[in-house]
Amino acid sequence: MEKSAGLVISRGEKIFNATMVVIGIVITIFALYPLYYALIASLSKPLYVENGSVMFMIKGFNLESYQKAFQKEGIWLAFGNTIFYTVVGVLVNMAFTTTMAYALSKERLVARKFFTLFTIFTMWFSAGMIPLYMTFKDFNLLDTRTAIIFGFAINTYNLIIMKSFFEQVPASLEEAAFIDGASNLTIFSKVYLPLSKPALATIGMFYAVNRWNSYFWAMNLLNDDRKMPLQVLLKKLIVDRVANETEAAIITVNSLSSPTTVIYAIMIMAIVPMLIAYPFVQKYFKTGMTLGAVKG
Numbered sequence: 001m002e003k004s005a006g007l008v009i010s011r012g013e014k015i016f017n018a019t020m021v022v023i024g025i026v027i028t029i030f031a032l033y034p035l036y037y038a039l040i041a042s043l044s045k046p047l048y049v050e051n052g053s054v055m056f057m058i059k060g061f062n063l064e065s066y067q068k069a070f071q072k073e074g075i076w077l078a079f080g081n082t083i084f085y086t087v088v089g090v091l092v093n094m095a096f097t098t099t100m101a102y103a104l105s106k107e108r109l110v111a112r113k114f115f116t117l118f119t120i121f122t123m124w125f126s127a128g129m130i131p132l133y134m135t136f137k138d139f140n141l142l143d144t145r146t147a148i149i150f151g152f153a154i155n156t157y158n159l160i161i162m163k164s165f166f167e168q169v170p171a172s173l174e175e176a177a178f179i180d181g182a183s184n185l186t187i188f189s190k191v192y193l194p195l196s197k198p199a200l201a202t203i204g205m206f207y208a209v210n211r212w213n214s215y216f217w218a219m220n221l222l223n224d225d226r227k228m229p230l231q232v233l234l235k236k237l238i239v240d241r242v243a244n245e246t247e248a249a250i251i252t253v254n255s256l257s258s259p260t261t262v263i264y265a266i267m268i269m270a271i272v273p274m275l276i277a278y279p280f281v282q283k284y285f286k287t288g289m290t291l292g293a294v295k296g
Contacts, residue, residue, distance in 0.1 A: 045060030047060070049258075098162055101165075105163050215232045215235055
């Protein structure tokens with residue numbers, strides 16, 4: 001046995017810890033490789049991508065695929081739509097989630113247990129895709145930005161995290177604010193929100209990633225190409241690429257780009273914004289997840 005920082009570490013514990021580290025590294029490699037492959041494929045000549053030569057290193061480095069991606073028809077409009085849906089959508093998500101979580105966190109709320117159980121019920125049971133689509137249709141929300149932004153305003157899991165976090169705020173702070181004449185809205189905005197930055201950053205990032213990567217409902221609810229987000233455009237390009245199987249036959253050693261490498265370039269362009277945003281909220285993740293999980 002060995003002593004470390006006053007603790008005795010047995011041989012079995014050392015083996016277990018080493019095994020966990022190895023497993024963690026293997027899982028990380030498998031998780032990151034698809035992203036790495038998309039990057040090196042987007043920077044390689046298409047001939048090497050198509051014949052399987054590109055596995056771990058760039059072959060035939062060039063930026064032609066990115067140049068073609070930047071020039072792709074509708075790419076910047078799709079980017080703008082995605083940014084709009086993400087920014088406005090997250091603001092709506094946060095407004096609905098935090099206000100509802102604040103209400104459910106208060107024991108004085110009439111029928112609080114009923115509303116809480118009714119909300120949690122939706123995590124496991126839902127009407128299904130077709131009834132939801134028919135609901136959008138009945139409310140005349142098809143082919144509207146409103147459907148994308150307000151149709152998915154609350155995620156139950158994120159709501160529970162926020163509710164649990166609000167329940168950790170000392171009741172004495174609220175009581176003192178009430179004595180000073182503050183309203184519920186004032187207490188919510190001046191006391192609870194400033195104290196909940198870790199939880200706000202955590203669920204805000206969850207919502208942002210979901211909004212940024214979402215394509216299924218946008219694809220089904222929107223008909224106007226001018227309203228389509230980037231992910232729908234990318235999906236369309238992939239389908240077109242699969243349908244055109246003669247593409248590989250016309251690629252030569254001198255070809256600098258192809259539909260396939262352009263798709264990889266757009267994938268990287270779609271991933272980069274989230275990779276840039278993540279480090280700014282990463283420090284809040286552990287606190288937001290653990291404190292929000294203390295109570296149910």
